[in-house]
Amino acid sequence: MFVSGRARILHADLDAFFAAVEQRDYPRLRGRPVIVGMGVVLAASYEAKAQGVRTAMGEAHARRLCPEAIVVPPRMSAYTEASKAVFRVFEDTTPLVEGLSIDEAFLDVRGMERSSGTPTEIAVRLRRDVLERVGLSITVGVARTKFLAKVASGVAKPDGLLVVPPDRELAFLHPLPVKRLWGVGPATAGKLCQRGITRVRQVALLPEAVLVSMLGRASGRHLHALAHNLDPRPVQARRRRGSIGSQRARGRSPWSPDAVDADVIALVDRVTRRMRAAGRVGRTVVLRLRFDDYTRATRSHTLPHATAQTDAILATARGLLATAIPTIERRGLTLVGVAITNLEDADAVQLALPVDRRDQDALPEFKGSSQHRLVERSVEVCRRPRRGSSIRGFSLGGC
């Protein structure tokens, strides 16, 4: 893949997005520590972050850290509106915009030198435009690769701009702590730390095989590439979303297997409806759990074929939940989520034989009886395809 010789990828990331929207809309909140959330911190303003408040922290804990904080309930519609306005600014800047989430995006500004100026000039103007048009501050990192641009914006936060020139890339990257690398969460950082590896430079010195043996194949290769600043992925405009998911915070109320099962059913139902509405099918079912101490765990299973069928996904999600029950019994449960990844368009769906039909479970003594023959005949009638019948989900015997 072509990687240009010049820093021309921008990573733009809104600062403390939800909290910033609240401070923009309610002047009395400006300059004061603001926490957006109900029970759990969804976002914190920089004033609150300075006191140690972090996203996903329990509200009570956050209040103890920052007693003067003002806690406001989330207003998702206001954030969606603000996000749309910011993305309009992005799209006015360059046609190549790859949205990553509600508050961050990659922008590729190659070939715009003559019309719009250097990448640095574009970044300066982008920050000014977002502030003037939407009233929010945004941090921008500029580099040759997506990964480095994202690292740069992370380092420059809040309200900053950092350009990494091509000849300074490794000098910039190597002294950083490993957790700056994309994909290094607490678990991977912990594994590296156990071996005394805390800086990117130390990762870069390790052969790929050693990293693979420490972290597994995918993760090891990924980190090896990033530590050497290898990231050939281009900015992809209008990228399709990679996962569809939903979650439910349970607070600290006592849990029961039935209640969690009911949550999982509701989540799977919601997620599969959204998938069908979007014409998407997926292969990997991910169950997300958060325990009483706000640590998290995920369990996932990849199916042999993509599906958006509620029962297939529910069976898998329940299987994952069953494996996690011992942990939940020990550590409680404050959030459960279901997401489907490995998404594909639903226009090429593998149809399946109805091997799990209920009539297969007919009791042996019932089989061969006159009633059973009657049932068999009615099944036959159903089995013939009806003209004009719905195509979706059609399979042999789909009556």
Added chain:
Amino acid sequence: MKLSVSRETFLKQLGVAARGASTRTAIQTLAGVLIRLEEGSAELQATDADLGIRAGFDAEIESEGSVVVPGRLLLDVARSLPQDSLSLEYRPSQQDVEVISGSACFHLRTLPLEDFPKLPEADAGSALAVPAAAFVETIGRVARSASRDETRPHLTGVLVTAEASDLRMVATDSYRLSVKETKLSSPLAGSLEANVPARTLQELSRVASANGAEEIAVTALDNQVVFTVGDVVLSSRLVEGRFPNYQQLLPESYEHELRIDRGELLEVVRRISLLAQKNAPLRLAFGEGSVEVSAQTPDVGEASESLPVPFKGEPFEIGFNPEFFRDGLESAETEELVLKLISPLRPGLIESGDDGGFIYLVMPIRLNA
């Protein structure tokens, strides 16, 4: 416990047995191989709690006893030994096994013997003898249709039925269904019906092909099955849950029945499948007298090739998973095959042309455009 054995003999049987050992287990002992010297005979055993393998071997036994040693390690050590013979001795005070070959000496710590499960014994009296070659051939024709998805355990097996001169095996992962009926040259002394894990049968094939035994003795117990092939005994749990009533899945009639040269179609499918990546379907567009096989992968490219076939009637296009379709063509094995179709959303059937008792039902991929 002490024995001397030729390295070749030991390595051969250890290679068979160690395949039964678990590669990922919470019970450490299951990653081990049990060496058992008892009543004048020597045997290696390994199991992952689902499949158990016992392999007897000729050895000079100096003293009897049993010990469990890490399987993978023992295999690596045995392979690397410098001399053609080796001796193996358990040293109770050190709780290790001493392996000596020439001047090379290894001490391997043992694993807890009491955690090693007792493998079921085959009762020679109630065993059913089946011809090994026919059994192995039949496994090879159907086993790849079994599901590898552990969340659907009842589909991970092969339904094996044998009675008189008829041996039949059926497997399905719900996307395709393979049935192979094999006529045996002489009638069996009894009958058998069992849903056996596909992995067990694949292991059995490997063992039977390697040791050249003519017969396989099968004993079906309550929820277990035991296969004896020469000096190797495989035991396995049976698959729980009812095997799907596969007869019900077979359509009663088809719109099109096409006799096709299997080799030609397979060649075309293999070629064109190169461009059916990332779950892209293989498309078969049937028109008067020909079929166009095509595939397209976004951002990679596309391919197409046409082949004369005796098709008549309204043209239509059907999509298949390339791997599933190819599996069916490969498993048919005869020079000619019969491809039976109904419509783009109904299953297709591949049948071996010589009435060889093989059918392969495959569900299509729904095509949008």
